Amino acid sequence: xxxxxxxxxGADHTLSVADLHVHYGSVCALxxxxxxxxxxxxxxxxxxxxxxxxxxxxxxxxxxxxxxxxVTWCGGPLAKVRHEVGYLPQREDVDWxxxxxxxxxxxxxRFPQTGWFRKFSDADHASVDGAIAAMDLGxxxxxxxxxxxxxxxxxxxxxxxxxxxxxxxxxxxxxxGLDLPSQQTLAEHLRRLAATGHLVLxxxxxxxxxxxxxxxxxxxxxxxxxxxxxREVIARLTDNKEFSHVL
Amino acid sequence: MSFDFFGHAFNQKALLAGALIxxxxxxxxxxxxxxxxxxxxxxxxxxxxxxxxxxxxxxGFTALSAFVGALVAALMVGLGAxxxxxxxxxxxxxxxxxxxxxxxxxxxxxxxxxxxxxxxDDWLFGNILGLSDGDLWAAFMISxxxxxxxxxxxxPLLLSLFEPSVAASQGVPVRTMLYLLMGLTILALVxxxxxxxxxxxxxxxxxxxxxxxxxANSPRLLFWGGGVLGALTAVxxxxxxxxxxxxxxxxxxxLLGLEFLTAYLLSPKYGxxxxxxxxxxxxxxx
Numbered sequence: 001x002x003x004x005x006x007x008x009x010g011a012d013h014t015l016s017v018a019d020l021h022v023h024y025g026s027v028c029a030l031x032x033x034x035x036x037x038x039x040x041x042x043x044x045x046x047x048x049x050x051x052x053x054x055x056x057x058x059x060x061x062x063x064x065x066x067x068x069x070x071v072t073w074c075g076g077p078l079a080k081v082r083h084e085v086g087y088l089p090q091r092e093d094v095d096w097x098x099x100x101x102x103x104x105x106x107x108x109x110r111f112p113q114t115g116w117f118r119k120f121s122d123a124d125h126a127s128v129d130g131a132i133a134a135m136d137l138g139x140x141x142x143x144x145x146x147x148x149x150x151x152x153x154x155x156x157x158x159x160x161x162x163x164x165x166x167x168x169x170x171x172x173x174x175x176x177g178l179d180l181p182s183q184q185t186l187a188e189h190l191r192r193l194a195a196t197g198h199l200v201l202x203x204x205x206x207x208x209x210x211x212x213x214x215x216x217x218x219x220x221x222x223x224x225x226x227x228x229x230x231r232e233v234i235a236r237l238t239d240n241k242e243f244s245h246v247l
Numbered sequence: 248m249s250f251d252f253f254g255h256a257f258n259q260k261a262l263l264a265g266a267l268i269x270x271x272x273x274x275x276x277x278x279x280x281x282x283x284x285x286x287x288x289x290x291x292x293x294x295x296x297x298x299x300x301x302x303x304x305x306x307g308f309t310a311l312s313a314f315v316g317a318l319v320a321a322l323m324v325g326l327g328a329x330x331x332x333x334x335x336x337x338x339x340x341x342x343x344x345x346x347x348x349x350x351x352x353x354x355x356x357x358x359x360x361x362x363x364x365x366x367x368d369d370w371l372f373g374n375i376l377g378l379s380d381g382d383l384w385a386a387f388m389i390s391x392x393x394x395x396x397x398x399x400x401x402x403p404l405l406l407s408l409f410e411p412s413v414a415a416s417q418g419v420p421v422r423t424m425l426y427l428l429m430g431l432t433i434l435a436l437v438x439x440x441x442x443x444x445x446x447x448x449x450x451x452x453x454x455x456x457x458x459x460x461x462x463a464n465s466p467r468l469l470f471w472g473g474g475v476l477g478a479l480t481a482v483x484x485x486x487x488x489x490x491x492x493x494x495x496x497x498x499x500x501x502l503l504g505l506e507f508l509t510a511y512l513l514s515p516k517y518g519x520x521x522x523x524x525x526x527x528x529x530x531x532x533x
Contacts, residue, residue, distance in 0.1 A: 062416035082417050089413070098281070098409050099464050108409070111402050112417060144464040 012074050013039035015168060015199060020069035022059050029055045031223050039167060042194040044214035044230055045203040051220045053203035057170045061087040083112040086161020088171040096146040102156045103141040106131055109163035131162035151182030155189060169193060171202035187213040207234055261375045264383055265481030268442045271390035273455035273477020275435050277470040278428055280456040281408045289449040290347040292436050294324035296354020296445055303361055314437045321433050324350050373444035373496030386438045393431045405466055443496035450500035458507045461514035
């Protein structure tokens with residue numbers, strides 16, 4: 001169960017978000033967001049519904065236009081190296097009836113490397129095999145994606161990002177709707193991803209369980225309310241009445 | 248009897264045309280099903296008529312004039328529907344329905360008045376037996392072009408259909424891909440109009456892959472399966488319609504409909520009978 005490991009000098013692999021604003025028409029979804037996180041970290045994006053958790057992940061992934069601000073990775077614009085980003089959408093945003101097997105889905109992750117025309121090489125197949133094995137999905141690779149359980153579906157999308165050789169994993173509510181064993185399996189995989197040098201950012205709504213999974217936390221309420229070690233952020237939240245409106 | 252049938256140059260041409268047009272439309276039908284744009288294609292197939300009529304009036308009866316006319320008509324109806332929906336209380340579907348039926352009516356009147364060898368009935372319901380050598384060549388060239396482009400652009404097209412926003416963020420030109428698909432659909436429609444007619448062409452551009460969809464779990468199987476099913480069905484329909492002396496276009500689409508119904512009922516995995524049986528597990532051992 002080896003995740004592809006990334007050797008970097010940690011300081012270089014910094015995702016830096018600065019003065020980020022996102023608007024949906026006249027509605028302001030995110031305002032003045034700024035933080036820095038690094039490879040090897042597992043970061044929870046916390047906040048109530050409608051506080052901009054999904055929007056932040058989508059803005060980093062380049063799925064929604066930003067009104068102003070910047071997102072940089074290793075010192076350069078993240079928009080220039082989109083293949084570094086693996087994005088896992090919310091369940092309802094995926095067409096689960098699409099005629100694709102788990103393996104077919106993971107193979108899509110290789111398209112940025114293969115381009116439009118090049119045939120899959122042995123290395124491409126090996127990468128797909130490795131990603132599927134890393135997520136413990138080897139026995140299920142010929143199943144259509146709707147025939148997987150919720151947790152398996154999440155891991156299938158993570159495997160696709162692994163096959164893509166992404167460094168940054170953006171996951172929108174990955175634990176939503178999963179039973180407890182599936183949550184524990186997924187949490188274990190996310191911790192391993194971080195331990196092998198990837199950066200994991202996931203929106204999350206269960207405060208109590210967050211320290212088990214994540215090392216850092218970002219708390220949103222359209223603006224950045226708090227940021228830091230996950231236990232400290234949660235302790236500040238529960239101790240301090242000024243934050244009670246946030247959760 | 249069968250010797251006579253296959254011996255006629257007339258029928259050989261119809262068989263070849265059926266195989267060609269059936270395959271190209273069947274292959275493309277996989278994309279139409281994945282794009283979930285069947286009704287859009289249906290309105291397009293009707294909207295093309297006035298464009299084809301004007302194209303023939305201006306530049307004579309060639310595949311190119313028919314295609315350019317069809318393209319202009321499709322664009323006018325499509326963009327017109329967007330314009331009306333953005334500038335009034337009327338929504339896009341309502342606007343499209345009004346514009347395409349109006350365009351269709353204009354096409355019917357215009358085509359009825361053109362002194363060409365093709366009857367209005369043939370435009371509406373197709374006449375695969377009446378195709379000339381030139382029509383067959385045009386169908387061949389168009390089918391080759393459509394299949395070639397679809398094969399070359401399979402990866403970006405699939406990404407655009409599966410997760411458009413993610414694909415766009417990864418640098419896939421999603422909008423261009425979807426317009427390309429629309430352009431190829433219009434091309435395929437221009438060939439199928441002569442074979443099955445504009446009223447029935449939608450069936451050929453949807454049913455083959457919708458049938459295979461009841462069995463297939465890979466896009467490649469959907470496309471190739473749709474192509475093979477489309478070709479076999481069209482060839483069978485040419486033979487059957489000759490034996491029964493009925494319209495070939497109608498037999499093609501009716502056979503496709505029956506195939507779909509069979510798959511819908513009997514597909515071992517997604518068929519309605521299987522899901523009913525799974526809902527009542529005590530019947531399983533019966």
